[in-house]
Amino acid sequence: MSELIQFSGDSASIRNQPVEKGFLVHIECASGDEAYEVGRTNQKAMLGSVRAENAPQYRFTREDSLVNLRAADLRGIHTYPHDIHMKGLGGNDHQYLIASSEVTRTYEADGIETVRAPESGVACLTVTAGFHEQSGQTVESATEAAYTKLFEKVQELRMHPLRIWNYMPNINDGADSEGNGASELYKQFNAGRHKAWQAYDPDFSEVCSATGIGNTNPYKGIDITCLATKHPVIHLDNPNQIPFLQYDAERFGVQPCSRRGTIHLTPGGIEIYISGTASITGQDNRFAGDIEPKDIRMQTRQTLENIQALVSQENLAAYVSVDQDIPEYQLADLKALRVYIRNEEDLPIIQEELEAAGIPANQIMYLKADICRKLLDIEIEAMIV
Numbered sequence: 077m078s079e080l081i082q083f084s085g086d087s088a089s090i091r092n093q094p095v096e097k098g099f100l101v102h103i104e105c106a107s108g109d110e111a112y113e114v115g116r117t118n119q120k121a122m123l124g125s126v127r128a129e130n131a132p133q134y135r136f137t138r139e140d141s142l143v144n145l146r147a148a149d150l151r152g153i154h155t156y157p158h159d160i161h162m163k164g165l166g167g168n169d170h171q172y173l174i175a176s177s178e179v180t181r182t183y184e185a186d187g188i189e190t191v192r193a194p195e196s197g198v199a200c201l202t203v204t205a206g207f208h209e210q211s212g213q214t215v216e217s218a219t220e221a222a223y224t225k226l227f228e229k230v231q232e233l234r235m236h237p238l239r240i241w242n243y244m245p246n247i248n249d250g251a252d253s254e255g256n257g258a259s260e261l262y263k264q265f266n267a268g269r270h271k272a273w274q275a276y277d278p279d280f281s282e283v284c285s286a287t288g289i290g291n292t293n294p295y296k297g298i299d300i301t302c303l304a305t306k307h308p309v310i311h312l313d314n315p316n317q318i319p320f321l322q323y324d325a326e327r328f329g330v331q332p333c334s335r336r337g338t339i340h341l342t343p344g345g346i347e348i349y350i351s352g353t354a355s356i357t358g359q360d361n362r363f364a365g366d367i368e369p370k371d372i373r374m375q376t377r378q379t380l381e382n383i384q385a386l387v388s389q390e391n392l393a394a395y396v397s398v399d400q401d402i403p404e405y406q407l408a409d410l411k412a413l414r415v416y417i418r419n420e421e422d423l424p425i426i427q428e429e430l431e432a433a434g435i436p437a438n439q440i441m442y443l444k445a446d447i448c449r450k451l452l453d454i455e456i457e458a459m460i461v
Contacts, residue, residue, distance in 0.1 A: 155170060155171050155172075160299065161292050161293040161294070162292065162444055162445050163444040164441065165423050166423065167437065167438075167441045169441070171412050171414070172412070173301075173303065179192070180192050180194070187225070189202040190229065190233075196342075197342070198238070198303060199233055199235060199303070199304045199305075200303055201230065202300070202302075203300050204222065204298065204299050205222035205297060215261055215268065216268040218268065219264075219272070219298060220269070220272045221268075221272075223268070223272030223273070223276075223300065224275065224276075227272065227276040230302070231276075233304060235305055237302055238285075238349065239285050240285070240302045241300070242269075242286065243293065243298065244297075244299075245292060245294075245297075246290065246446075247262045247290030248260060254366065255450035255451045258329060260450075263330070266329060266332050270330045270333055280321060283321065284309065284311055285311070285338040285351040286334035286351055286352070287457050289445045290445055291446075303349075305340060308341040309339060309340055310395050311335040312335060312338065312339065312391070313335065314337070314353075314382060314385055314386045315386075316385045316386075317357060317382065318359045319336070320332040320336075321333070334351055335351065337386050339395065345461075347459060347461045348387060348460040350459065352455045352457045353379055353383050353386070353457065354447060354449065354454065354455045355374070355375035355452060356378075356452075361449060362374070363375045366451055372454065373429060375452065375454050376454055379454060379455070379456050387409075389402050392405075408433075408436070409460050410435055410459070411460060412441075413441065413456060413457065414456070414458075415441070415455075416455040417442060417443065419453055420444060
């Protein structure tokens with residue numbers, strides 16, 4: 077069970093409330109008392125006795141908001157569709173970002189949320205780039221500021237970026253019917269992200285795998301989540317595609333700061349993080365209505381073909397040590413897929429194609445979302461562990 081139960085009030089009113097086995101609780105006292113600690117119960121308990129043997133413990137202060145707390149359990153940190161302001165269309169209802177038996181969470185005054193799993197050497201950092209009218213910031217400036225805070229925290233932790241998710245509302249606003257337009261929200265985001273990356277990493281050598289997708293966040297903010305690690309990483313390009321940082325600036329504006337994938341070299345073995353991947357070869361859309369007729373089945377197949385090319389033995393051999401045994405990964409080896417779909421009516425065809433590719437259904441989360449290129453209708457990200 078992985079639900080998060082929240083109680084708020086003075087210490088007298090919330091004391092001795094029953095909590096069922098397996099639930100997490102967050103108790104916040106409004107009367108000036110220190111917040112209670114949070115833990116996973118190992119049996120039916122009363123508040124005040126929720127600490128469990130060997131359970132992960134969290135501590136919140138009175139200033140911490142009850143809003144946007146993500147559920148967590150003994151295996152780590154979950155992501156649910158509503159956490160990222162998207163409608164789930166089927167498949168898994170949650171995925172793990174960090175798998176660990178010990179997790180700590182802190183909130184910084186500058187808006188950074190940090191979840192650390194010390195035994196894994198990984199941290200999950202979350203920050204929001206607010207660009208609503210009250211913030212007084214543009215999309216570009218808000219993105220640059222948020223990424224700058226993120227990188228400062230990564231440096232403080234003495235880690236480096238591993239994998240980043242960028243979720244933003246109205247991502248295609250400002251694009252014309254052909255998907256072009258310098259004022260498009262996604263292009264403004266790319267400009268701000270690029271400035272922050274350049275200040276943090278002038279040669280862009282640490283640019284890692286990433287996803288940029290449109291969601292329905294009602295608060296006009298770009299939610300940025302970064303996995304950071306102490307372990308070595310190797311960033312990948314795709315033989316089917318031009319690297320993001322080499323895109324034609326006249327066509328696409330400031331290049332996206334992302335790599336096609338990242339190998340994570342952990343003590344327990346390698347993990348491969350596969351960036352959001354779409355029906356693109358070189359830098360051109362495929363089967364999206366501009367070069368060929370729009371065809372969601374062919375978009376899905378091209379996307380899967382691109383993922384297979386990325387994790388192929390031949391491609392990985394160009395990045396890892398010659399004395400390292402490289403498996404011949406197949407699409408059936410993919411885990412923790414997020415399949416972003418622009419049009420809900422395309423879901424049955426996409427499911428057919430993923431099933432035909434041998435991808436386990438229990439590894440897939442289908443999400444209603446806007447793709448960063450206006451003419452494309454599907455994007456897929458995944459992991460191999």
